[in-house]
Amino acid sequence: MTSRGSIVLDLGCGTRKTPGAIGADRVPAPGVDVVCDLNAGLPFAEASVEKVILNHVVEHLDDLTAAMHEVWRVCRPGGTVRIWTPHFSSGLASWSDPTHKRTCTSRTFEYFQPQNNSHYVRARFHIQAMRLHYKLGGAGQASPRLRHWLDHQLGRLLERWANRNRINIQRAERFVSRLIPFEELYVELRAEKNSAAVCPQP
Numbered sequence: 001m002t003s004r005g006s007i008v009l010d011l012g013c014g015t016r017k018t019p020g021a022i023g024a025d026r027v028p029a030p031g032v033d034v035v036c037d038l039n040a041g042l043p044f045a046e047a048s049v050e051k052v053i054l055n056h057v058v059e060h061l062d063d064l065t066a067a068m069h070e071v072w073r074v075c076r077p078g079g080t081v082r083i084w085t086p087h088f089s090s091g092l093a094s095w096s097d098p099t100h101k102r103t104c105t106s107r108t109f110e111y112f113q114p115q116n117n118s119h120y121v122r123a124r125f126h127i128q129a130m131r132l133h134y135k136l137g138g139a140g141q142a143s144p145r146l147r148h149w150l151d152h153q154l155g156r157l158l159e160r161w162a163n164r165n166r167i168n169i170q171r172a173e174r175f176v177s178r179l180i181p182f183e184e185l186y187v188e189l190r191a192e193k194n195s196a197a198v199c200p201q202p
Helices: 064-074 108-112 147-164 166-176
Strands: 008-011 022-025 050-054 075-086 125-133 184-191
Touching: 022 125, 064 075, 064 108, 075 125, 108 125, 108 184, 125 147, 125 166
Parallel strands: 008 022, 008 050, 050 075
Antiparallel strands: 075 184, 125 184
16 A cells, blocks of 8 residues: 555554544454554555554564564654653553563664664664553543642652653653553654665565
8 A cells, every 4th residue: 555645644543543644443343444464564655654643552463573673664763652651650441451471661763773783673763752651541641630640740749850851751751650650652653764775675
């Protein structure tokens, strides 16, 4: 499948497709425009997609490295990839779903940075932004009940401190998340094509 213009691809969208995006999922559902399985490859031309959205998709994948290569393949140079996925400390938020195969840390996607120099991946991305979320979808989802309100305030404080910079994120993961877990990791990547050209195919 090939298209002209600026393509936004929402993978695993189900019924929550991003407005204006092409929705793709492995099962037909409202909002799904293209039925395909990222584990098996994407029916999009190389360098044809401006933005890829992976909203709670990567935790379901068989091979994260191979899937990220496929996402990188369809991205234009400088294309954006936005990922939301369970944080490794999330416990029940992650492993209550039997289809989940992994959780991620703030360093998971550093593996795909150009300076990594790994000979096992061709896909290269720059990390543009990263955030830890106390709750799935961020701490902004609050209930008026007192207990939930207090929980919401705690989440806001933790997120504000942890997301101040990358050093704080790593401190939060190493020290804080053992006692007060984070449920979600958000990462925004930019596809780098030039430095990856010298890397072998995985």
